[in-house]
Amino acid sequence: MSKMVQYKGSENYIVSDELRNSVNIAIALGKPLLIKGEPGTGKTMLAESIAHALDKQLIVWNIKSTTKAQDGLYVYDTVQRLYDSQFGDHDVANIKQYIKLGKLGEAFTADEQVVLLIDEIDKADLEFPNDLLWELDQMSFYIPETKETITAKTRPIVIITSNAEKELPDAFLRRCIFHYIAFPEPEEMERIVRVHHPDLEDKLLHQAMDTFYMLRSVPHIQKKPSTSELIDWLQALVVGGVKPSRIKKDLPFLGVLLKKNEDLDTLLTQLYNKTQGRIGQRATGFR
Amino acid sequence: MFTHFYYHLKHFGVPVSFSEWQTLMDALDAGMAGSSLTGFYYLCRAVLVKTEAHYDRFDLAFASYFGDVETPEGLPEKIWEWLDKELPPIEVTEEMRRNHQQLDLDEMKRMLEERLREQTEEHHGGNRWVGTGGTSPFGHSGYHPGGIRIGGDGRNQSAVKVAGMRRFQEFRTDETLGVRQFQVALRKLRQFTTRMDGTKDELDLDATVDKTCQNAGRLELVWDRPRENAIKVLLLMDAGGSMTPHSRLCNQLFTAVNKSNHFKDMQIFYFHNCIYDWLYHTPTCYQDDYTDTEYVLRTFSPDYRVMIIGDASMASYELLREGGVIDWGLYNDRPGIDWLTRIRRRFEYSVWLNPIPKKYWDWTDGAFTIRAIREVFPMEELTVDGLERAIKILMNKQSTGSALSMVQ
Structure with a gap:
């Protein structure tokens, strides 16, 4: 913990001391920071501000009701492979070229530390957060098709926002640092x-x-x-x-x-x- | 050294897990509390508390555990400072002033001083904090217009006081909340049902395409179970006069249930104080617009989830005697309790939701009938927390009391 990165806020985003503390705790412990709060309290803006202040790339994963955990890791484009096999353009034996990394995969394979925003996680299915437990804990996942393990080169700073539409599972919460953005005084x-x-x-x-x-x-x-x-x-x-x-x-x-x-x-x-x-x-x- | 604090938190109802505690220890080793109590407070809260609903409990636990760290004499001084700083800016009109002379500032200060003195004596360094409830004129979320709001910017104040302010009291889930929160709670009735058993008789198109492509074009069909909700809900609502004070709350639940269109079937009936031979179709309980309770008992399958919403408060004869029905011109051969017991026997997945807060059940006007009905039905209070517990009951059969043997 010697080379601790410190977030101090950025000029276009007003951050409270409490929130800044929570961000720094999350960064230092290498755990995802879960942000909740009323609409209009700047949850999504926070990630932008962190990326800006620490001069890091921001990767945004917008969650929709149909999003599956797998989408964030990688997608195996089987249809493309089928086409290619029929037209014979490519060497279809190389499955690797049909593996497309998702946002989480992108964050893991980045050469430098990035800020990953998982926006509105509560929009997805109830089981969604559970499916990401291992990946967020270990910061790695396995691709069976290519027998390859993707491991994060540097642990990304993960910011997760939630509007409390659904309760998040306890096991998931245990692995997060939590902060509730109170309504501004x-x-x-x-x-x-x-x-x-x-x-x-x-x-x-x-x-x-x-x-x-x-x-x-x-x-x-x-x-x-x-x-x-x-x-x-x-x-x-x-x-x-x-x-x-x-x-x-x-x-x-x-x-x-x-x-x-x-x-x-x-x-x-x-x-x-x-x-x-x-x-x-x-x-x-x-x- | 803080191990006691761990149990203290649990005692106050903050669900702290061991792994979170370990994380806190790691963070402390890394010196992240910044050797100040305030830093420690925020660190603990960020690591240990995972929902704003528990912030308030955490504040209470923290204040009572670390309350003695600060010199007790110093505290009232600071409260005085808050008072001068945090006067509500709302202007009081002449008329209001006349109506509420007790809200005079000097008077309030004096009262608050007294209150503080009493609290210290009673609680001996425990919870002597002002701001414990919504009804007192002293505190942050009380709705006492012109009362003294204590609490505000937490910037330069020490942790014990920040905790003492209990800014997050309004997020306690045992508070009664709005339609939206009820809806969120009701979704849990679905969570348990999507993974049901059944035959795999629906073509899973995506998986079929995937499998076929992986087979390099040789067709392979994948079948899946249809994901539909099998939950059927029967809602019985008390529309009697004693429910009027609770109508807002019941409306919220009613709206939430109505908007939850994920049930396979939902039926709503009304009753007046207690259930007898008739279940009415409208809240006005017109005496010619009803379904026989007997018919409902016979035709509705036992897997209906039955929610009864009522205050369970009535005269004892309404519940226990033949002919006890309150409506003029009606007569019941079976006492109400009989009917309730029969409903309970038919529908094992059933629960009673009472808009009267649980803490009043033992001494409210209807305490006797509430107790009698609780022998028959599991009863929960009509709050978000209560509804969640009720839904758990609805998902698992729960046996209640000896009353099941009372009939015949």
Whole structure:
């Protein structure tokens, strides 16, 4: 562990201390880093930032519902081989030329250490992560067709993101370092917003942010507004020429923040209850 | 030296495995905690905790284990600092102020001070942390408007306090959650069923092409089992008046079940407080729109997974006496408990989901009937965790109680 690579963040990506710690722990231990978090908290961006900061190549493996673990290792193009055998163009006895490495295989055979992003692993079948246990542990796999073992020359830095659509198996989790990206605190959010709207009035921004975090704290909201919705909303407020003082009272363009009818109803009920002065009596029995 | 901490974590319900513990030891040997408690906290959490749902338990365990590392006198001081720094920016209107004079800041500080003093005395250096629950005005995720929110940027604070803030409380899976989470849980009803036995009678096209090509063109057919879900679900929902406070929760489950189109068959019936001779087709329980319970018992095959959603709280005569049915103009020859037992006997894969949190089962109004029904059905609370346990029950037969012998 003497030549430890340290990730310190990059200029276009705001990273919290906790997250930076987790990244460095994962790099030092040579284990995959599993990242979870609400949409819009920059999970995918993290891998790009690491690759950029450490000046390494980024290999992205986008997972879809049909992706199989095998796809990441290699594909044996049997159909091509059949064609070739019929037309006699190639020497079909050499199976090696029909073995096409997948993203994982690519990362293993790279000459220098790379950053491998396995994006949205929860999209795939439930068994998918289990099928990768050995490969991610040992960083090697065997190709029976050519009797060849592919072993990583340098252990890639593996970043895995998940949206928690499916539970990941325990055996898989045990081999990962885990980090949950918490929703940005107001100060951090302000910095993020400033990147998108550099010349926003302070007053407008603060009023809007207060309202935004107030909405997020309303109990029983099913889809909490996220960063991107806040940014859209600010845009709408600017274009609509809404006075900052009206934001909290009128809640203009609420549809930009709350996308579900149920959530709008919930909010209205809660607001109604508040004005009736029955705050303390809200159903606390569930908590 | 930390071995006790390992058991401590387990005791708090953080499922730490030995291999993860080894990883932590390796990391410590490599000096990755940076010889600070905060560094150690983040290292432990990253290596040992694998879901944000357990962050809160981890924080609790960490705080109670390492709580004494810090001088106890120093702590309230710092909480005072937070208080001054972290006042909620929400403006309070005159009207609200009038309604909530107890939310005055000085008053709150005084109350908090008292609370802290009490907690230290009671728990002797254990969990004296503010922010333990959602109902107190002190804490981070409480919904006490204008209350004091404790917690915030964790940057320059020591680990014990970070842990003490319990920022991740809202991710506990024993909380009641939304439709989406229920859906995710319900998918598990499928997980167990795709690998079923059966004849291999479906042509696997991809494998056939592969095999044939590997044979250099000589055709070889590959057969596979059809992957279909054999799960059939029967949902019985209480639509009685006492369920009204829980309607939101039940709606969420109902929506989730409805959207889960992966079941082979799904039937929904409603009942009023308890099940008797009639199962209604609509939640309003119109007395002329029903199916005989007897008919359901006879025609639905025993492999239906039966989920009963109800608060199981009713007057004892509704459950135990003939004619106990609450609806005017109806009469039942068999007591409700009889019907429930017959349902349980017919459907061995069945579970009762109760929207009342489990901790209240022993002393809520319906404690007596809840206890009686638990003798018949395995009961779980209607939360994501509870639903997951319920699904496990639905996948494995589970025998319950002596009540099965109560009928005839």
